[in-house]
Amino acid sequence: MTKEKMRVGLFVTCLVDLMRPRIGFAALRLLEAAGCEVVVPSTQTCCGQPAFNSGDTRVARALALKLIAEFEGLEYVVVPSGSCGGMIRVHYPQLFADEPAVAARAGALAARTFELTDFLVSVLGVAKVPGDFEGTVTYHDSCSGLRELGVKAQPRALLAHMPGVELKEMAASEECCGFGGMFSVKFGDISTRIVDRKCDNILATGADAVVLGDLGCMLNIEGRLRRRGDERTRVLHVAEVLAGED
Amino acid sequence: MRSQAMFFKARAGDKLADRQLQANLGKAKSRFVEGRAQAVVDYDAAPGADFEALRDAASAIRDRVLANLDVWLETFEDKARARGAEVLYARDGAEICRLVVDIARRHGVTKAAKSKSMLSEEAGLNEALAAAGIEPVETDLGEYILQINDNEPPSHIIAPVFHKSKEEVAELFARTHHTPKKDDIAGMAREAREVLREHFMSAEMGISGANFLIAETGSAALVTNEGNGRMVTTLPKVHVVVTGIEKLVPTLEDFSTLMRLLPRSATGQRISNYVSVLTGVKGEGDLDGPEHLYVILVDNGRASLVGTEFEPMLRCIRCGACMNHCPVYQSVGGHAYGWVYPGPMGSVLTPLYTGIENALDLPHASTLCNQCGVVCPVKIPLPELLRKLREKQVDLKLRPWRERLALRLWGWVAARPALYGFAARTAVRYLNRRAGGTDRIRALRAVPDWTAGRDLAAPEGRTFRELYAERVGHEGRTKR
Ligand code: SF4
Numbered sequence: 001m002t003k004e005k006m007r008v009g010l011f012v013t014c015l016v017d018l019m020r021p022r023i024g025f026a027a028l029r030l031l032e033a034a035g036c037e038v039v040v041p042s043t044q045t046c047c048g049q050p051a052f053n054s055g056d057t058r059v060a061r062a063l064a065l066k067l068i069a070e071f072e073g074l075e076y077v078v079v080p081s082g083s084c085g086g087m088i089r090v091h092y093p094q095l096f097a098d099e100p101a102v103a104a105r106a107g108a109l110a111a112r113t114f115e116l117t118d119f120l121v122s123v124l125g126v127a128k129v130p131g132d133f134e135g136t137v138t139y140h141d142s143c144s145g146l147r148e149l150g151v152k153a154q155p156r157a158l159l160a161h162m163p164g165v166e167l168k169e170m171a172a173s174e175e176c177c178g179f180g181g182m183f184s185v186k187f188g189d190i191s192t193r194i195v196d197r198k199c200d201n202i203l204a205t206g207a208d209a210v211v212l213g214d215l216g217c218m219l220n221i222e223g224r225l226r227r228r229g230d231e232r233t234r235v236l237h238v239a240e241v242l243a244g245e246d
Numbered sequence: 247m248r249s250q251a252m253f254f255k256a257r258a259g260d261k262l263a264d265r266q267l268q269a270n271l272g273k274a275k276s277r278f279v280e281g282r283a284q285a286v287v288d289y290d291a292a293p294g295a296d297f298e299a300l301r302d303a304a305s306a307i308r309d310r311v312l313a314n315l316d317v318w319l320e321t322f323e324d325k326a327r328a329r330g331a332e333v334l335y336a337r338d339g340a341e342i343c344r345l346v347v348d349i350a351r352r353h354g355v356t357k358a359a360k361s362k363s364m365l366s367e368e369a370g371l372n373e374a375l376a377a378a379g380i381e382p383v384e385t386d387l388g389e390y391i392l393q394i395n396d397n398e399p400p401s402h403i404i405a406p407v408f409h410k411s412k413e414e415v416a417e418l419f420a421r422t423h424h425t426p427k428k429d430d431i432a433g434m435a436r437e438a439r440e441v442l443r444e445h446f447m448s449a450e451m452g453i454s455g456a457n458f459l460i461a462e463t464g465s466a467a468l469v470t471n472e473g474n475g476r477m478v479t480t481l482p483k484v485h486v487v488v489t490g491i492e493k494l495v496p497t498l499e500d501f502s503t504l505m506r507l508l509p510r511s512a513t514g515q516r517i518s519n520y521v522s523v524l525t526g527v528k529g530e531g532d533l534d535g536p537e538h539l540y541v542i543l544v545d546n547g548r549a550s551l552v553g554t555e556f557e558p559m560l561r562c563i564r565c566g567a568c569m570n571h572c573p574v575y576q577s578v579g580g581h582a583y584g585w586v587y588p589g590p591m592g593s594v595l596t597p598l599y600t601g602i603e604n605a606l607d608l609p610h611a612s613t614l615c616n617q618c619g620v621v622c623p624v625k626i627p628l629p630e631l632l633r634k635l636r637e638k639q640v641d642l643k644l645r646p647w648r649e650r651l652a653l654r655l656w657g658w659v660a661a662r663p664a665l666y667g668f669a670a671r672t673a674v675r676y677l678n679r680r681a682g683g684t685d686r687i688r689a690l691r692a693v694p695d696w697t698a699g700r701d702l703a704a705p706e707g708r709t710f711r712e713l714y715a716e717r718v719g720h721e722g723r724t725k726r
Binding site: 012014016017018019020021022024025040042043044045046048050051052053054055056057058059062063066143147148174175176178179180181182183184185186187188189190191192193194195197219220222223224226227 | 255258259262573574576577578610611612613614615616617619620633635636637638639640641645649650653654656657660661663666670673674686693694695696698699700701702703705706708709710711713714715
């Protein structure tokens with residue numbers, strides 16, 4: 001008898017849905033290559049993080065409830081984003097602190113929710129990835145992934161399985177890129193100053209690509225690099241690098 | 247101090263454009279950030295030492311005090327009185343000023359030597375003293391520099407002149423002291439010391455803050471890197487301590503635990519140059535010490551936080567690590583924040599102490615990156631508190647109606663998958679049109695602040711859900 005496949009729900013996130021579907025498909029390929037049965041609930045939209053961080057808990061709760069219902073029946077929830085992963089894992093239970101019944105459901109889902117690279121390494125123990133990227137890369141540690149979920153060694157471990165990839169660490173890789181969701185829209189000039197420091201550190205490595213795990217940071221860093229006239233440094237989501245071209 | 251926090255955005259813009267300031271901020275930042283990091287590594291290198299465990303222990307000490315603040319205050323009061331101190335309470339800044347001026351008048355004071363006290367900034371004490379004909383003299387080097395620079399406010403809670411370069415200070419000294427311009431810090435410090443010595447000798451009153459109050463002994467503890475704190479608290483006949491009610495710790499043992507954290511978190515030092523524990527008035531046979539000691543315990547908004555979701559903020563030991571590590575503070579400096587306390591802790595305290603409606607930008611002036619929370623020696627969840635303040639703004643309907651409407655509308659749509667799918671498809675097509683066949687959008691009216699500094703990558707063309715539905719439909723058909 002063959003072992004039943006692990007049923008994993010993929011939450012692609014609203015930004016990936018909108019801006020870079022290929023990251024969602026890359027995550028899908030990685031999970032399938034690792035032997036998972038991947039379920040992509042078709043009604044998924046957003047985890048509610050923008051509302052939560054704007055202080056609108058009513059909207060955040062509504063969207064959290066929706067996501068919980070969509071993914072509850074699955075063994076795991078995997079998210080190609082540290083901040084959306086952090087939202088579900090860390091903040092969903094807090095959101096329902098005064099509704100014990102929902103809090104229990106939120107807590108149960110939170111415990112089964114993983115950021116993509118964390119899931120591949122910590123749960124699946126993946127030691128082989130399909131991607132065939134060749135070149136030097138530097139890794140930006142996105143804030144929520146790093147400080148809420150402890151994502152740091154996992155993406156590096158996966159990249160180390162790729163013979164063509166050489167990792168060159170940048171200075172201050174753990175420092176914020178200045179995105180901060182609505183922050184970069186409300187205080188664009190401060191955000192620009194912060195992302196400039198990040199760009200300096202990236203460019204100083206001379207890497208062919210900066211790799212990261214959050215689309216928000218990605219849009220911010222890529223946008224600033226291009227505005228500064230850098231057309232050379234590629235800005236890639238770790239899933240794209242690990243999965244390779246479709 | 248009157249708050250300018252409502253103008254954060256505009257002030258931040260000015261600070262970003264100030265090249266000299268930008269250069270100064272960069273240098274100061276790396277000194278403090280690297281200093282702390284090294285101090286933690288060194289601390290953990292000792293057998294059995296664990297900085298994380300120390301942070302937990304410190305938070306627990308602070309929480310223990312806050313859980314029974316009234317009891318600890320009484321204990322402190324009793325012990326301090328028994329040693330000859332007079333303990334007074336001030337509800338707000340105005341009361342601080344009134345009390346201090348009264349004390350000064352009672353003792354015929356014409357000049358007061360001050361060591362650093364952020365509470366005196368909260369109260370605007372210098373102006374009040376000056377108005378009463380009493381000359382306040384700042385004796386902390388940084389505070390002194392600011393005072394002779396037309397009473398400029400501090401930009402950092404432990405390094406008041408964080409925003410200034412050596413050259414700027416050298417010019418200021420030459421101008422004010424009518425001396426040749428110096429180019430070494432030691433020389434400048436010597437020059438300031440010479441000026442200040444006369445003030446120390448002639449001041450009839452010393453005013454200081456306190457880093458901690460120790461309940462079991464009724465002492466005030468002072469942590470400094472310059473000798474001025476000692477002079478201020480021992481030379482004049484009258485010493486007034488002005489400090490917040492939350493500065494209490496139960497025992498000397500607790501104080502020593504916190505002292506393992508404070509200098510390391512603040513400057514990366516294992517211990518500050520001076521640690522003074524001041525207890526009571528000059529006793530019989532004592533060689534020095536004040537004849538009259540007053541301890542003014544200040545509320546100014548603190549008591550109202552006890553028992554609320556913001557209580558953890560009262561654990562703060564004013565080390566400055568949160569601002570040193572804050573990407574926003576590093577970019578705009580302390581003055582942009584507009585009141586006494588800058589950086590993440592300031593963005594929490596300013597709205598709580600001066601009114602939520604008077605500091606609307608501050609809780610939003612953060613990327614919530616939590617670089618502050620992970621270095622805070624007493625584990626204050628600063629991003630969480632900032633977020634709670636954002637919630638308060640929404641609850642009190644203090645956000646602009648456009649923003650509130652947009653959020654509600656977006657939330658309403660996002661809760662309806664079919665409608666959301668349609669909206670997303672429409673948005674993607676619109677954005678692609680704006681990109682005009684290129685891979686990026688250079689200006690977008692919906693997010694002008696964003697596109698002023700960076701491009702927006704064009705979307706791929708279709709949404710994930712669209713493509714996925716197609717793929718699944720396709721696979722479904724081939725299977726059949
Ligand atoms: S909030 Fe924490 S890090 Fe910031 S000054 Fe207070 S104790 Fe230090």
